[in-house]
Amino acid sequence: MARTSRIQGLRDLPVEARRKAAAEAAALDPARIAAFDPTRGLDESAADHMIENVVGILGVPLGVATNFVVNGAEMLVPMATEEASVVAAASNAAKIARVHGGFTTSSTAPVMQAQVQIVGVNDPEAGRVRLLEARDELIELANAQDEKLVEFGGGVRDVAVRLVHSRVGTYVVAHLQVDVRDAMGANAVNTMAEAVAARAGEIAGGRPLLRILTNKADLRLSRARAVFDADTLGGPAVVDDIVHAAALAEADPYRAATHNKGIMNGISAVVLATGNDTRAVEAGAHSHAVSDSGRYTSLSRFEKDADGNVVGTLELPMPVGLVGGATRVHPVAQAAVALLGVRTAAQLAEIITAVGLAQNFAAVRALATEGIQRGHMSLHARNIATTVGATAAEVPAVVARLVADRKVRADHAEKILAELRGKSRS
Ligand SMILES: CC(C)(COP(=O)([O-])OP(=O)([O-])OC[C@H]1O[C@@H](n2cnc3c(N)ncnc32)[C@H](O)[C@@H]1OP(=O)([O-])[O-])[C@@H](O)C(=O)NCCC(=O)NCCSC(=O)C[C@@](C)(O)CC(=O)[O-]
Ligand SMILES: NC(=O)C1=CN([C@@H]2O[C@H](COP(=O)(O)OP(=O)(O)OC[C@H]3O[C@@H](n4cnc5c(N)ncnc54)[C@H](OP(=O)(O)O)[C@@H]3O)[C@@H](O)[C@H]2O)C=CC1
The missing domain is CATH 3.30.70.420 (Hydroxymethylglutaryl-CoA reductase, class I/II, NAD/NADP-binding domain)
Known part of the structure; x- marks a missing residue:
């Protein structure tokens, strides 16, 4: 079967079925990603050899971003993050980028x-x-x-x-x-x-x-470029507002820091999933965000192209490897690399950069249109529902009410949960 990054209805499947669907879509033997199953991931004795004074293992959710096409290749991207809406947002931007062929990447020598x-x-x-x-x-x-x-x-x-x-x-x-x-x-x-x-x-x-x-790895740069279709985005006014949003980030360090945080939402998630050093990549990124005049600025650029579409570019240091560090010893990182199907560190670096651009575009699009709360908070609502004690069976009803009432807050979730439980008793 040909590799694809389009998986219909992935979000609605149970976790085990998602693993199966991901392996199938990546044309991989499911055994190659068996370590995604938490019971088969990093064990205590391996962890004990990785760092000092080990007392346990912290679980971080691992998701898979869909819809990516990078240099013409369909690509499912593993992302490890604790933040709701990051994986959905990257998949969303990758879907929009597909209209014009996805992401084109390049890099310097490592x-x-x-x-x-x-x-x-x-x-x-x-x-x-x-x-x-x-x-x-x-x-x-x-x-x-x-x-x-x-x-x-x-x-x-x-x-x-x-x-x-x-x-x-x-x-x-x-x-x-x-x-x-x-x-x-x-x-x-x-x-x-x-x-x-x-x-x-x-x-x-x-x-x-x-x-x-030096972690200012400015001789090891990776670049990504993508065209985001104006009609898909909602027309020329949306394009202009996305360009305005990016221009503020370029000119204003207060906005640049948040804009770059949005880029790192994607980058750090793939860096972590593949067992690479998040601090090294983050230090390199922020050092690169300082312009020649010494001002902190945005790492990406969004412009209107000759056809009226948004063209996004991102260039930054990307010191990641495939052969050393935790990538070599962590079974989940090895499975993540297998899912990506990359053979060189340069390929991995370029995919990570494409994810950074997608992540950034998704956030900027949301901010320049409906605002961040609707998409982000409706996904974050699941955390809130769980925090106040909703069971797996109760979560969907609590989330639906939180979103409908536009009050994604713990106090409101408690109220909804009490009402639901009251109803089911009566
Ligand atoms: C959240 C969405 C994607 C909803 O967007 P939507 O338009 O409501 O979603 P949709 O249901 O129409 O689906 C569109 C595509 O999004 C993906 N998608 C959509 N929902 C799911 C889901 N549940 N599970 C998995 N995938 C999902 C999925 O790929 C789907 O297409 P498909 O492949 O199904 O044909 C959109 O509103 C968005 O992109 N928002 C941006 C959210 C974001 O940036 N989150 C990061 C955290 S906020 C932050 O930390 C950074 C920030 C914002 O401060 C940075 C900055 O300021 O620049
Ligand atoms: N400031 C920072 O960022 C610092 C980071 N670190 C940590 O360093 C670790 C990464 O270091 P790194 O040097 O990459 O890891 P390793 O030393 O574990 O692995 C790299 C080694 O792999 C071997 N190798 C096998 N195949 C290849 C290949 N195709 N290309 C290149 N080398 C190959 C080489 O060793 P050989 O020639 O012997 O075969 C090479 O030296 C991370 O864990 C990071 O956290 C450490 C110090 C500071």
């Missing part, structure tokens, strides 16, 4: 950078140039730390040197620019930085201090 800080250099300008003269020697020394990475086609691509003027002096900071192939790359570049630090200090004429990767 180059991470490690910094070596050198202190106490008397002639920092000359120290910088001495290090650049020693480029080949430093590259050779660094590459010798990871012959396998070089065999895979990775390794150090270049050395850059910056002078950083701080409150307590000028530092010579050498950057190793390393192609880390399918790894997130932290361990490889940190090992290289530690290995070259002493020699770099000698050459620069100072003392090496910090030796660590």
Whole structure:
């Protein structure tokens, strides 16, 4: 069967049937995603080897976003999040993007950078140039730390040197620019930085201090682009308002922070589902949101294209891997990667970026039209109903009343529940 990301009625199926439908739609043997079943996910002894002082395992809901087409390929996207409406919103935007073929993505080579800080250099300008003269020697020394990475086609691509003027002096900071192939790359570049630090200090004429990767991974960028059809959105006035909404985010840091949070709703959910480092991706994203003039701005852009549609673009650092970290040891992360069917870290990075753009578009569309409450709160209402003690059988009736009364609040849910229980007793 051909892979598809359109699954009719997925939301109405019980969870076990959804897993089956997802495997079928992804043309996968269901055994490949068996770990999605919480009884077959991460066990305590594996968890005990992942971090320290383990006392338990936190469950986070894992959903699957539908409707994605990325570079012409149908794609079901695993998303781990505690927030209602995120998975629905991503699926909704992906459905609108399908009208014009879905998402087109691209990326730079997977180059991470490690910094070596050198202190106490008397002639920092000359120290910088001495290090650049020693480029080949430093590259050779660094590459010798990871012959396998070089065999895979990775390794150090270049050395850059910056002078950083701080409150307590000028530092010579050498950057190793390393192609880390399918790894997130932290361990490889940190090992290289530690290995070259002493020699770099000698050459620069100072003392090496910090030796660590930078999470401002601006040489490892991933991009996504999609066209959102004007007629599907409700016409030219809606398009103009979406462009206004995005323009405010570009110009105003207060709005940009929320706009970017909407992007990260999608990105962090896929990063977490695939066992990648959410903090590394978040740090990279926010560092990239600072413009050349030093102002915090939005990561995405929405414009009106020549045909009057909205064209959305997103570009940001995406340091994710397939071969290391928790991706290698967490059975649910492995199942998530299998569901996506990706073979390289670059493919994974690009899909995550497409999800970020979809998520952002869904929120901005809602905000520029009916507001966030109707769609988001009607899904959040299920949490509220459960919080006040509604049973699985009672939840649908409580949710329907909360939404109809436009009062998605715990006090109102308690009132509705009491009324329902009163009726069923009488
Ligand atoms: C919530 C929707 C999608 C409803 O939207 P709707 O138009 O009422 O939904 P629909 O029933 O017509 O369905 C349209 C599609 O949405 C999906 N969908 C719809 N409902 C479900 C569901 N229950 N379960 C699974 N999928 C669902 C589904 O894909 C469906 O198509 P289908 O594939 O079925 O043909 C819409 O209102 C929306 O996109 N809202 C945005 C919600 C959002 O952004 N939530 C994030 C949390 S809010 C936040 O944290 C960020 C924010 C907002 O502050 C960021 C910012 O300010 O920029
Ligand atoms: N500031 C930060 O962001 C920091 C993050 N971290 C953590 O680092 C972890 C990720 O580190 P990472 O270095 O990716 O993970 P690992 O070191 O676990 O895995 C990467 C290794 O996998 C091997 N490998 C096998 N196949 C490939 C391939 N096709 N391409 C590239 N490498 C391959 C290589 O080792 P070999 O050459 O030996 O085969 C490579 O060094 C995350 O858990 C993150 O949380 C750690 C420190 C700081």
